[in-house]
Amino acid sequence: MQFGMALLLIVILCSVAGSLIVQQRSAMEYVTRYGEKQADLILSLGLDHVFSTPWFIAVMILLCLNLTFCSIVRLPKTVRQAKALLHRAGHAAADHSLTDKQHEKLTAFLQQRGFSTRQSGESTVYYKHLFGFYGSFLTHLSFLLLLIVGALVMVTATVTDTTVMPGDTITLEDGTLLTVNAFRIEDETGSLDYTSLLTLTNPNTQRTLSREIRVNEPMNFGPYKVYQQTYGTAGKVLIENLENGAAEEIYLTESCFLTLNGVDGLFYQALYPGYVQEEDGTVTLITSSSYAYHDPVYDVLSVAEGTMTPVLAFPEDEMTLGNVRFTFMEPAAYPGLRIKTIHSELLYALYAVFALMVIGLALCFFAVPTAITVTREGYALHSSKPQTGLMIDIEACLTQEEN
Amino acid sequence: MDILFFAALIVYFAAAVIQLCGIALGKNAWCRIARWALLGGFVLHTAFTAWRGVVAQRIPLANQFEFASGFAWSAALLGLLLHRRLRQEWVLAASIPVAFLVLSYAAFQPMEIKELMPALRSTWFALHIGSATFSYAAFAISGGLGVYYLMQLKKGRAETDVRLLQTDHMIYRLICLGFLLLTVVILSGAIWAEQAWSRWWSWDPKETWALITWILYAIFLHQRIRKKWQGKRMAWFAIIAVICVLFTFAGVNKLLPGLHSYAV
């Protein structure tokens, strides 16, 4: 057991290091943050990625071996102990004496506490929670399974992050089609909501499912789980070629130069969620917002005849540069989706392990196996753990009788 | 209605002072008065919490103020339940100061009611955070009882004295309860994280420190199986481990921001 405790102590030390030292950054960042010498030490010991270092994984493997020992290997011993308790209690001599009245009081007290009885020669054995012997087995087993199943879940799951514009469809690995029908940042009342309406279709099975997803409400479809992960707002502009009448709407997600002849055109710089107009007419731009862009402002440069002019444009504004007309439109909010593939069996196994752990601990703590040998002359308490509370309660019940 | 909050704080304070005097002077009647005061404070605190829940239209455990208030409320409730079970005044020696101190901490946090942010709108919210308040309260009371145990030893009581045996046992039972609840906190947190962010575990500072606290108490429970870890050592352990609990509760939010930063 002491070796196991030493391993747990190492996990604590690693966790402290992993939480105090920022993880997974560039070598340069460690030098800037902690100085050259400390950065050297951090990098050489792998303290920049504690939880994936070979030695941390080795500690986890040793922990698993240790847990195997204190659950599975120890099980026969646990079964023997469980069986031995009643036997031991049946043959034990009383080590606390009782008067007749106390005997009566004690038996009533034990019955009231829910003890079962079993006759063994001259003595009666009161017993309770014999199944509690298996609490420690279940707890250790569940912890072992948690580490194993958890590792399997981590290794087998694949995660892809993608952004999809409303109305667009993407094709997933097995041919499943994912369409973002709509996305909204706020609900009807103006509260933050971040909801995407998705449709997934498996062309092989023709199965289709439409659902709204939001934070905390991912969508399951076959092996996929789709999460509402992030969001963004893209500018949108209608570009019309005045020579041939061709027109196209495009999204603006990063700065770019829109031009037909390579000389005149529109240089898109940024989109702002809103602005505040001061009394003197000056405009201050609002640089960021978690909400929808209610008063969007396009920050652009118009490039014409070799000169660049900064312009703030608003939806519905038009600008003609060269032979191209640019019409600014309402920006579009779009979702960042996380698509995870998982084996649902592993997921259910993990849930089962969680439940097992809680049950195991509850048995360990609240179902302590106890047997009490009661004879005419006295009683003796047997348990797998010190039963201070019960002893004190029995003493109190007996002395109350005497008073 | 914040007046209810401050009224509860003042009543807890009065209860703590009366109780401390009662313990110092060995006057049981004072401790009884302190218990009634605790009950009064608890009623006010419950009314405040219920009112806040109604106004916010959610369980009021969504930020550091509400969580601290829930922690203090759980400490008061656990204290009253322990007293109901044991019918002895000394069992409140830790619950009353814990309820008062944690609620005082809450008083220094921003109190305004805010809309629940989308990341917190989950069915796991109540279980995860509700069990955390009770778990921390059980650990904090066990630490307080550790102090009480050492004080009684200093006063000359023997380790075999019934009062000290009971205190030691109570510390152990509270740690068992806290440990079980902390397990629920960690497991429900993992399920919730998977629903919200797709990852069961991200070694976020709050998660990591909850795990550190959990392992620390697991080590303690194992050491206790060996007899020499009962009594005085157990009391010291219970006190020292509370520092880790308090760091997980408040320190992490202030010093190691991560995914749980909204809890500030």
Ligand code: HEM
């Ligand atoms: C990794 C090494 C570990 C070893 C070698 C180990 C070993 C042991 C042993 C020998 C016992 C006594 C069992 C008995 O008397 O029936 C025990 C009890 C226990 N173990 Fe572990 N254990 C380990 C890890 C853990 C972990 C990680 C947990 C956390 C869930 C845990 C939870 C418990 C509990 C709750 C008990 C019962 C304690 C009590 O009822 O007071 N163990 N362990």
